[in-house]
Amino acid sequence: MKLFVRYIFLLFFYSVSFAASTDTVSLNGSWKFKTDPYKNGLSEKWFSAANNKANWDNMQVPGNWDLKNEYADYTGDAWYSYTFEGKENWKNNHVRLVFESVYNDAEVWLNGNKLGENHFGFLQFYFDISKYLLTNKTNQVVVKVNNVFKKGAIWNWGGIRRPVWLEISNPIRINQIAITSNPNLKKLNATVNVKVDLANYSKSDADLSYEVKLFYQNKNIYSSGIQKTLTLKADESSVFIKAINLSSANTHLWHFDHPQLYQAQISIYQGKELLHSYADKFGIRKIEVDGIKLRLNGEEIRLVGFNLVPEDRVTGNTLPLDRIKKMVDMMKESGANMARMSHMSLPKEFLDYLDEKGIMTFEEVTLWGKDVLVDPANPLPKLWLEKLIKQEFNHPSIIGWSVGNEIGALKNNPLANEYIKGAIANAKKLDPNRLAVYVSNSVQSQDNDPMAYSDLIMQNTYGGWLNAAEKAHKQFPNKPLFMSEFGLNLIGENLEADADFNKMLSGLRTKDYIIGASLWTFNDYRSNYWSAIKGWESPPSHNRTWGVVNTFLQKKKAFYTIQKEFLPVKIESISSNTNQNLFSGKIVLKPKAKPDFPAYQLKNYQFLIKALNGDQETKQVAVKLPVLNPGDDSKSFDYSISLPNTSTAVKIALLDAQNYSRFDTIIYVTVPLVGKIKAVHTSATAARIIFEKNPTVAYYTLKYGEKDLDKETAAISANNFIDLKDLKAKGTYQYQLVAHNNKGSKSTEKATFTLDESELPPIIWGVEPVKNGFFISFSGDLLDYRYEVEYGTASGKYDKLLTINTHGVLQIPNLEANKEYFFRLRRVLQWGFASEWSHEMTTKTL
Template identity: 30%
Template sequence: MKQIKNFVDNIHNEAYKDHYMSPILEAGSYVLSGGRKEVSLNGNWNFSVDMYDNCLRAKWFLEEKTNSEGRRVPLDYGFDDWEEIPVPAVWNLVKPEYFYYEGPAVYSRRFFLKENPGGRVFLQFGAVSYEARIFLNGVFLGLHKGGSTPFGVEVTKELKEENRLIVIADNTRRQDQIPSENTDWFLYGGIYRSVSLLFVPDIYIKDMNVHLNDRENKEIKVSVSLGGCERFLEGEAVFSIPELQLETVISIGTEGEGQAVFKADGLSLWNPEDPKLYEVFVKLRIRGQVLDEVRDRIGFRTVETKGRKILLNGKPVFLRGACLHEETEEHGKAVTKEDIRQAFKKAKEMNCNFLRLAHYPHTEWASQLADEEGILLWEEIPVYWWIDFANPHTLKDAKNQLMELIKRDFNRASVVIWSVGNENPDTDERYHFMRELAETAKAYDPSRLVSAACLVDVVNLKISDRLEGHLDVIGFNEYYGWYDPDYEKLNVILEGSNPDKPVVISEFGADGYLPDGKAGSNVRGSEEEQKEIYEKQVAIFRKTDYIQGTSPWILFDYRTPKRLGAYQKGYNIKGLVTADRKREKPAFSVMKDFYEEVIKDEQADGSPV
């Protein structure tokens, strides 16, 4: 190819991103952090939106202040002079002009590391929306895709005493991404979960999966995998639960992995009424020397289905739930632990024992606090509405997000259902796409149930989806009384369907606003009409024995650019509680009373609440 003599790379090269498409930071990049030395990089970072992507185009991350002739050149950036914004946070709520911004933005932060204690150092992110390109001291470390799952990258060789960390966060919506271009929630941008440096030995415990393998015999299964070694010839992992005076040795094979199954006498099972957690430890021992140790707080329980029942610890359980988005008016998607506790408290006031975390992985704090509070969780990935089901790169992205979620929350007793999608059309491409996701979840984690929130067959008026054969629980989204006012269709669907497995009504509901000076169910979208719709829905649910859970849409009103009606004003107002979380709508009491009846029925049957 003939050389172009006046070619200027940073203005003429439209293939500029090709250099920053790999390495991809995937599910194997994250390292278990429990009990290890960790240095937080949270705090104020320098920030600028970069709508033309000039940090990549012009290689600002190199901080080249002179040209090849040694002469000073003008700079179009000033990392240390930019405004400061907090991390973790969403940029949308920092300044009004950033509220609707979608696209690339540049985060920069200096940090000092006077002493490296030896071993390896990993840079770990809780989540960055959506694509994140990471640079340390001018070196491109990798690209992560997926705005709601954790990732990490080793930085041992790149670290200096004084360091410059740059993150290009890009929340641009794209057809081939997960989620795709069209969603019914607000797509916040930024580094909105924690960032830290994690210090580990040269050979370290990378992952530890623990679960109750056999309820009757109180058998626990533990799997351990190591990092930092291509081949591992001699060593063992020592697993212990001090409260039970239990200790067992796990042999590590030549590939750096090992597992064991053993009895845990005296083990108390985790359940919503008694969410018992145990401190567990794993030590890596080589030739008698302890090289590494990790810890976690874990509850032990089983979840399975039998016919049309969901069994928790072998006993039927009805999932008394609600759907929940990861959002508050003050913090957006960067929710705090107090925000989560507040949501859990409100759910419990409604007699919930279950929450569907929609429509993407929520922060790891959610499952950790649910473990403590005794709340069962449905967690899902954002295979939402229509995506590029025929694209193998999109499937790879979805599988990676699923694996990152499963790896992160494998040890959480509260998580009982993995969901592989929501409201997708039953096409051939979608069927093969989501079947592979369901099979992936089952292969890696057979200890939990797999579901998806499916749409009704509106032609035949039946619960019918080809994906059902690959699910343990059928999720059923329906809005009769609202989008379709004809309740009789719901009766026809429920009476005419004959599923061989449990069904959870994963969404139902209606808008609910308080009209100025008006009242009554004749006002379309009013809180009174919302209440009436809930009353009719609940009456139908009571007659259907295969319904084993309900999660109305949604616990709190939340932001979405799709809802621009006179009373919506940029919010989905189907919440049972207002967006400020202060006022319960009348439909809240309908669900509270319904769940109280379920509790009384379970108590009368002698089943656990």
């Protein structure tokens, strides 16, 4: 078998973080905003500082206009304006206006002077504004944004979606840093090469020196001292390289379970004056494609993960850091460690957190399906790829570049072979130390597929998973295959929704050439995408419900199912015994054996045994696991914990090396507390029982009937309501809520309801408080016309009414900060009839 090895050492840097020698001035905040559906802005010179913008609306930056109810569905041109004061000491400096991301097309003016354009909606861009900057005066930035560009089922969120800032530096500065590393896996040491791109924007030549430092866990492990380097002429740039040898004691490899990171700091001096300095993180690791195997630092790995649509219905695709962390932490908790994560390139903060937490990914040029850009003569995809690689070349989490998604079908894109061959060659030229791929849904169904040019097979399949993989392998038997997208149908927005992931994966796990799989998708996302495929229809909520979490990042049952499938061990049994207050037992597990996946070495894993009082942890005991390798025999582990008298349950959790809970189960030691009924809603033939959940309950059922309680619903564990359907019109029913756990069951008192001519209100899935407002997530129906929300600051007293036709999520804005609000919601059907009001809910604004 031919050995193909592509080493991915370290990574080039295009950083936006600077030391104290560079000042940054944030332009985030409230900007003036105006839509331009008739495209009058250019002819009326809205970009001019003389244009009166006093009557324009206000819009938060970073932000999406789609998050505001009045612009929720707006597509087209929109204008932003912001003023800032220039400072006298900026006059002799190099000043840049930096946009981390504007979706999608942007034209930018400063003080009425056009700076330029950008047409890559997920990439950073900047302008040198020194020529037009007014010092000691007010400056006005104007941006025209257009969000018409759209790919696939992804929502085209419009706006200045990521931060904006001014960057003020010495005219002599570092423009780019490239770091490569070569780890020696036998000697466990490494060579690090630091390549620094300097520029002199001043009008004078300069004699320069430099210093390079490396840090590991905040400890300085290397310093070059101040070194003489070169004379840099005015208006010129130059490059120098510094080679560094790291001893085995200072070499710590990056791994998805142990993501060790370094920091490089490079400083430029003129004489004794510090002119400019960069500080950035990097990692040392080696990725190899070895025949049909994928190796990380020499270890064969078989991995799993998720595709991600980087958005939610509260922050759109602005991706504030707390949202990034929540998404990544939940993916790590569910077992993700490798994916072609997103069609859209991710912001630096997102990639930084992937570096920190350890998920390997491929970044992608957003070409999809039948696409006019799949043409080797079109310069746009080439420029897109070059910008992507230049900006993101620093992240150890990125193991490859994808030149497009599902673009290989020759009937749709006749020039696909030519484009993909050239684009992959260009990616390897720009970055010879990473993989270069394209993602295919055609490799299983056509000859002469462009997969011939890809370093590994990246295959998307929805149904017939093993058959499709076998066909792809037959064409390219010497390449490993990663199922870059797998799925079947939309999972559904109900939190009880689940899917048979084992059925999708079981056949794939029998083939040694299949190195892993990535589910489409981790999260639900906003979309009005229409599909004729049964099971692929977007619901009336305009949330495309492929995910194991919803658009508020709430876990569905499917989350726990995929977490079990993504576990690298099989939990064979857990026994328990209670002797007075001593709770003890045995856990038996077996590491998965190749070709099953995921399969990789487990190091620094442990079981955590927790005593619970309701949902509060009162005591814990750790049981550390030895190093476990794929295919090891079954291992058993004894545990015991002395329970406080107030204990209601014991939780047993498997923690990985980063303390993510990868599996847990609860064993109750007391009978459940049933809780109370909060509301009962009825219609002509249906009823909804809403109840207060209790942490001592494993699941709920509802007994009901007209004369006797002769019927019982299926178990409910995620929702706080139970729906009864197909009831007898205008009938009177008895019902009783039943709480269950392993110690027994407990019921509420019998109660009755009578059906009437009302309509059921929307289901409220969640409430998310934000600054001066809150968002409500709710269900939709094809018969819905509009929605109404009543709200106020006292229970039962609503002094505000909002009527809106936004589906799935709505925002209540312009409220007092840090104040409790009460609200209820109803739907108005298309013939004008209003449903019942939902039960009252409450939240506190930020």
